[in-house]
Amino acid sequence: MNHSASDVITSLNGATIQHGSYNRRIYLMDLGRADPGKLARKLICLAGEKGYSKIFAKVPDSQASPFLVSGFRLEAEIPFFYPGEGARFLGYYLESKRRHEPDSESLDELVTKLVPRKQNRPAKPLPEKIKIRRCTPEDAEAMAAIYRSVFPTYPFPIFDPQYLRQSMANQVDFFCVEQANRLLALSSMEKDGSAKNVEMTDFATPAKHRGKDFARHLLARMEREMLLKKYRLAYTIARAKSPAMNLTFARLGYVYAGRLANNTNISGKIESMNVWYKKIRGSGKTHG
Numbered sequence: 001m002n003h004s005a006s007d008v009i010t011s012l013n014g015a016t017i018q019h020g021s022y023n024r025r026i027y028l029m030d031l032g033r034a035d036p037g038k039l040a041r042k043l044i045c046l047a048g049e050k051g052y053s054k055i056f057a058k059v060p061d062s063q064a065s066p067f068l069v070s071g072f073r074l075e076a077e078i079p080f081f082y083p084g085e086g087a088r089f090l091g092y093y094l095e096s097k098r099r100h101e102p103d104s105e106s107l108d109e110l111v112t113k114l115v116p117r118k119q120n121r122p123a124k125p126l127p128e129k130i131k132i133r134r135c136t137p138e139d140a141e142a143m144a145a146i147y148r149s150v151f152p153t154y155p156f157p158i159f160d161p162q163y164l165r166q167s168m169a170n171q172v173d174f175f176c177v178e179q180a181n182r183l184l185a186l187s188s189m190e191k192d193g194s195a196k197n198v199e200m201t202d203f204a205t206p207a208k209h210r211g212k213d214f215a216r217h218l219l220a221r222m223e224r225e226m227l228l229k230k231y232r233l234a235y236t237i238a239r240a241k242s243p244a245m246n247l248t249f250a251r252l253g254y255v256y257a258g259r260l261a262n263n264t265n266i267s268g269k270i271e272s273m274n275v276w277y278k279k280i281r282g283s284g285k286t287h288g
């Protein structure tokens, strides 16, 4: 178990990156004002110096070609991610082992077979006396305890109540399923105010509370919040091997956008992640 380590978020040439030995990668989170060609080369140098095995970059369509020329490959893409253009999710591998997915066939089948087979089940209504609400800073200790109980490792320091409070003070809204003042399940939406999109993330339901569609209700609730706040597009980067998480997104009408090979240190090891998205505004209503 490793509940304390995490990678640092910093700026490089005007871009925002996260990097470190925890995920053994650089994540280009926001290109910002950086020149894409120069940045691509700089990221490759930095990854080599630090001994990382992957660079994962999220960039606007119009800025992708200097990365592709430098050896990045397309792993997923979301249309309309930014106002007026899409986003490409690119991977650059410094070790062939990092690129290789021994379980690629079963990960493919999860999306092509299991999800379509099980997708069309209506939601179970929330049991009486159970409600969904926005989390507050006072919930941080209980939230961290749930995250610690569900995830052996996680790519961001959600096991730390202080980090959760800081996130709430910035751009992240957390939501919980609650019964009699006890938190039963959690999720969050991380808002990008300029691109007007949100990442639906940090879903956790302890095993004893699973099977009641809590994640699905949380996702529907967060979509309603998005609509109220005039955000346009929701997306997620979800564990590719989790039937429950991928089904949750598919059941709410999210579109599969591709897979990021061996991308994220989550639940004890580096796992591949699926990208899903949904255009919220102008695409019909949300449902639970």
Ligand SMILES: CC(C)(COP(=O)(O)OP(=O)(O)OC[C@H]1O[C@@H](n2cnc3c(N)ncnc32)[C@H](O)[C@@H]1OP(=O)(O)O)[C@@H](O)C(=O)NCCC(=O)NCCS
Pocket (backbone or CB within 6 Å): 114, 118, 121, 150, 202, 203, 204, 205, 206, 209, 210, 211, 212, 213, 214, 215, 216, 237, 238, 239, 242, 243, 244, 245, 247, 248
């Ligand atoms: C993801 C999570 C929040 C979903 O919890 P939940 O809403 O209670 O979801 P459920 O456990 O009811 O699972 C949803 C569906 O997946 C199915 N499922 C789960 N594991 C499965 C498996 N191995 N094979 C096939 N189907 C599976 C369930 O049978 C269920 O199907 P049904 O609705 O048709 O009965 C919860 O599983 C969790 O906390 N997991 C660990 C943390 C995690 O991985 N979070 C996601 C990070 S990206």
